[in-house]
Amino acid sequence: MDAIILQILNGLDKGSAYALIALGLTLIFGTLGVVNFAHGALFMLGAFCAVTLNKLLTLSFITIDETQKDFLGNPLKVETPYIEGWFGPEVAGTVIEWSVPLAILFAIPIMILVGLVMERGLIKYFYKRPHADQILVTFGLAIVLQEIIKYFYGANPIPTPAPSAFSGSFDFGALLGFDPGTIIYPYWRLVYFGFAAVVIAGVFAFLRYTTFGMVVRAGMADRETVGLLGINIDKRFTIMFALAACVAGLAGVMYAPINSPNYHMGMDFLVLSFVVVVVGGMGSLGGAVAAGFLLGVLESFASMSQVLNVLPGINQIIIYLVAIIVLLTRPRGLMGRKGVMED
């Protein structure tokens, strides 16, 4: 029992990332009808927003401390972050430590801007082109974005620690009445899951309870009619693209402490997220989220040693296997809407 709970928990954080990316993909697909292969790159950009903020905050000036000597007897060079000089060590220490959560605020405007520029500058011209062209051009864009990041940040992963308040692990077992130490779960993953839940709920609430969201949903159902009613649906869809970019970016920001960001992390997630979208059903937001969590949990179940003893290597292929079975038996996906991309 405790092993099962542990696997569910383990699956949730990866599942959260899948769900967030897949949600954005589905939003873009449902509104603009564009298959965005650069969405993984947006996730990666988000993670690098966290890295950038961390670097900015720790920008330092060098002072020479005459009182201390290094081992050669020269005066020691001390690096002091600028903000420490401005606000004193107490505040600066806290701010630097909390750079990842702060990066959320930093990332939102950046990702919205990136999304707007991307949609107006490139995607706009691909509405009418076949899906293959959309895949290809966004695939090219993903390569470009990823190479730009590689140029500035290098090819190695950059460790970006979470605040030390969340660095430990949480003994879930004791809480649920199992033996202490059976279910150990890092705090930050719990935070990530909570964060993902909040973002997903926020997006759904936004679509459900605001006038803007209502218009967007109407546009997803029948774009032409909404346009005929005198509503500028294109503008709203552009904003939805920016929102989707923002969701992917935030998923990336918070993922940075779990896996040190490197330039190709987006591509690794993208392939799986696409599978998630297809399993969930093209154009179904709920389906994308459900499939994201489902596949995340399935993946972690498949990597249990009891399962691996029976079916070796199943953890590597389970997601693809599920995708193939779903696509062949239920072509519309788990919750796909009728008439969306059915060919």
Place this chain on the structure above:
Amino acid sequence: MLKLDKKDMRLFIIVALMTILAPFILNPFPEGSGLAQFNAGYPDLMQRFVIFGIFAIGFNILFGLTGYLSFGHAAFLGVGSYAAIWMMKLLTMNVIPAIIASVAIAGVFALVVGFISLRRSGIYFSILTLAFAQMSFAMAYSVLTPITGGETGLQPKVNDPRILDAALAPGATPSAGLFGLEMRDSYELALGNWLFTFNFGYYFAAALMLVAFYTSMRIFRSPFGMMLRGVKSNQQRLNYTGLNSKPYTLAAFVISGMYAGLAGGLLVAMDTQVGPERMFWTASGEVVLMTILGGAGTLIGPVLGAGFIKYMENIISKINESILHQWFYWLPDGLEDLVVGMIYPFIGKGWHLTLGIMFMLVVIFLPGGLVEGGQRIGRWVRGKGRKADATGDKKSTASTPAE
């Protein structure tokens, strides 16, 4: 001759001449000169040109004709490679059984994958092929380690059975060959400052590439090819006429899988080792890049694209900052640094950036790839030459769509 019309025959002869004379064409700069680093006429790279040319030609038969975008073609390349290496381990270091096995097994594998994947089209087809390829990669990496050698991959060992060859003499390193001629045999010809290398492996692969190219030409011009084009332009209408298009698309899929298998087998024949990373999805993405960049649906485009990308990967990526400084030494100091700083991100290790930008530009502005670009330039030049003959010109362009 060869059942090709005049225009195709001309193209085929040009391609054949280019491949035969490649050691000269690709080595235009004398040894030791500053431009010698742009020489691509060394055996390893030339072999890659033709092998990936085969791969891209095969991919083009599927994507260029039917419009089905497969994101998992590297799986067939990998399967072909594994088949070839096992033939070398079990039977003989002669490449003939290896090549036959790689084509056959890749074909069977493509039949299975294609049969399932082709039940869906559009983006679903792409995802399905991607899923199959990633599964093959993951399994080659982990579960199938007894067959694939896992992470380390496979290479022929001295004490493999090799039934036909009998085991090698102790200490001899196994190397692939064809009835006594080894793939790495080379003849070097020094002419003045130039050094030309004629490699047996290259000519073997080039001969197969010409066969592959000829076959693809015949497919393009055949009724079967017309049917595949019909699938691309309007599958629904094709179905309404009472035709079942599935056998045609499946045949195209299997043929292109066999091409990929052939390329995989040749890779092993040239360099007798194989690892699972050959099946990773970035490898599948690469052949997509090659085909689109060169010109999907055109005959020569994929070969050009393959050559272009492999050239960048091997030559442009070697240019480093100090070489750039040598080139621009004649500029004033500050300006030199500025120019070098501006160019540097796009070359050397950043060649992928250039590739990505070029790929995007091609997809946006030149859906016909480099071939269409060449045609447009050609037409523009000709149009300038004789504007008076506008009507005749229009007619000729209409009858030659990007091909």
